[in-house]
Amino acid sequence: MPDVDLDPVIHAPARLRVVATLAALSTGDELSFPTLQKLLAMTAGNLSTHLRKLEDAGYVRVTKTHEGRTPATYLALTPRGRAAFEDYTTALNTLLRGAGA
Template identity: 70%
Template structure:
């Protein structure tokens, strides 16, 4: 019997999975604004902030505070570590869903 793959608990929460999935669709160095991600995912600012903090603490998301003109802006991107974690997560999920596929 093969070992059951573990799903990364940081990514596995539904909201964080949605965040990582959305950011993984960008090119490596592309960044999006907090309001864009919030609107795209239909999340409240508070809820998104909490999940971004958890992803940032894990090293999966980079949060950059800057200004666009005089307006404060928060830019977000998936780090290399975050991309790798998401790739491993999706591979583990595929293995759970179709255990015979990798045999």
């Protein structure tokens, strides 16, 4: 069995879904909070909690702005977040290949 460490920040199922969704965007692209919330079928509070952990780890950039008088929040993976997700998927693939051996 290979000795593989899975990033605990990403490994939580809800955070993995967030990171995987944001990783599907092109570098530099952002997704609005409501759009991500709808895509993942998460409550605003639950999504906010997971985004805070990802932001604290430096994996997600949260941009708060206004569109007219309405507050708007946009989300994107940072370069560090993309690298962490790539490392995570590599480690997971290694683990899965080792488990079948």
